[in-house]
Amino acid sequence: MADVKHSAGRQDSFAGLCREHNLKITPQRTAIYGLLKGCTDHPSADYVYRQIRQEFPNISFETVNRTLLTFAAIGLIAIVESTAGVRRFDPDMESHHHIHCIRCGTIIDFRHEGFDGIAVPESLSEKYSIIGKRVVLHVICPRCRQQEAAGMQPPG
Amino acid sequence: MADVKHSAGRQDSFAGLCREHNLKITPQRTAIYGLLKGCTDHPSADYVYRQIRQEFPNISFETVNRTLLTFAAIGLIAIVESTAGVRRFDPDMESHHHIHCIRCGTIIDFRHEGFDGIAVPESLSEKYSIIGKRVVLHVICPRCRQQEAAGMQPPG
DNA sequence: GTGATTGCAAACCTTTTGCACGCCA
DNA sequence: TGGCGTGCAAAAGGTTTGCAATCAC
Numbered sequence: 001m002a003d004v005k006h007s008a009g010r011q012d013s014f015a016g017l018c019r020e021h022n023l024k025i026t027p028q029r030t031a032i033y034g035l036l037k038g039c040t041d042h043p044s045a046d047y048v049y050r051q052i053r054q055e056f057p058n059i060s061f062e063t064v065n066r067t068l069l070t071f072a073a074i075g076l077i078a079i080v081e082s083t084a085g086v087r088r089f090d091p092d093m094e095s096h097h098h099i100h101c102i103r104c105g106t107i108i109d110f111r112h113e114g115f116d117g118i119a120v121p122e123s124l125s126e127k128y129s130i131i132g133k134r135v136v137l138h139v140i141c142p143r144c145r146q147q148e149a150a151g152m153q154p155p156g
Numbered sequence: 157m158a159d160v161k162h163s164a165g166r167q168d169s170f171a172g173l174c175r176e177h178n179l180k181i182t183p184q185r186t187a188i189y190g191l192l193k194g195c196t197d198h199p200s201a202d203y204v205y206r207q208i209r210q211e212f213p214n215i216s217f218e219t220v221n222r223t224l225l226t227f228a229a230i231g232l233i234a235i236v237e238s239t240a241g242v243r244r245f246d247p248d249m250e251s252h253h254h255i256h257c258i259r260c261g262t263i264i265d266f267r268h269e270g271f272d273g274i275a276v277p278e279s280l281s282e283k284y285s286i287i288g289k290r291v292v293l294h295v296i297c298p299r300c301r302q303q304e305a306a307g308m309q310p311p312g
Numbered sequence: 313g314t315g316a317t318t319g320c321a322a323a324c325c326t327t328t329t330g331c332a333c334g335c336c337a
Numbered sequence: 338t339g340g341c342g343t344g345c346a347a348a349a350g351g352t353t354t355g356c357a358a359t360c361a362c
Contacts, residue, residue, distance in 0.1 A: 314361105314362090315360105315361100316360090317358105317361085318357105318358085318360085319356105319357100319358090319359095320355105320356090321354100321355095321356095322353100322355090323352100323355100324351100324354090325350105325351085325352075326349105326350085326351085327348105327349080327350075328348080328350090329346100329347085329349090330345105330346090330348100331344105331345090332345095333343085333345105334341105334342085334344100335340105335342075335343090336340095336341080336342085337338105337340100337341095
């Protein structure tokens, strides 16, 4: 599975990142991380909970949810955008792209013709009916950056 | 505000699309659409509700929510992905892109080096701290396409 | 030993559904 | 006039919080 390969100088192992952030290595966390690493899709907290219960019948949903949020906070996993749950509506039906602040969650539209024309690989356009495409930039917006600079404190 | 300009042959006026789909033009729908068109961000149903109540004190949240979903269904507005509410977690922290089926909501990862290298306009990278970027393809997946073909029926 | 973590329970928030009345076409 | 659309109420689905007991370090 060509696992840890792109570490690129950053400690991206479970144990390492936990130590870095003073998180204890608990059986629950270990199990949740292990399960996640075996997922190729984007499981919800509920899915992880139901899976992990087969191994840890006593684990609670709250632990799973908190653990996932913790993992995301330390950069061990990512939270992907989806259209489930709380929905956001966009009155702009023209092709445009998004700037997504990963701190405050704000999404800002922008247009950039250079992005409109990117070519979709044939292997994909053969299999899927391409309706549209969008570039999403994950950023920290000026306001959040300021707040971070102001309230700068070690993550512990 | 350079409004209706790119109609591109498609009937994208509120009244036109409503007629096309046999939806009645009610004051509520008109007001909701008008409010949306003035939004440059991506309001939630709750935000729209609170705004619209200043004009229609008697409108209910359910009407707002249903109307928004209806608008999205007929292609008058779009639903954008967000990380609010129901979350999906991604154990894959390497740069990758997403195929998002707009029917079933499934999100599939894919890698494509051609997408990794797209250049962010300087005007943006100056203002925002770019953490990463991702191309999201909006598609109809083979399974949903089959179902559509099978159950083909007019939207009325 | 100590403080972080867990599991329980309840609160909280948003979305969805059923139904009777009212309004648009 | 007929049937869709609305508003009310309640349910449903998911997330978050407070706290005492427990466990990793």
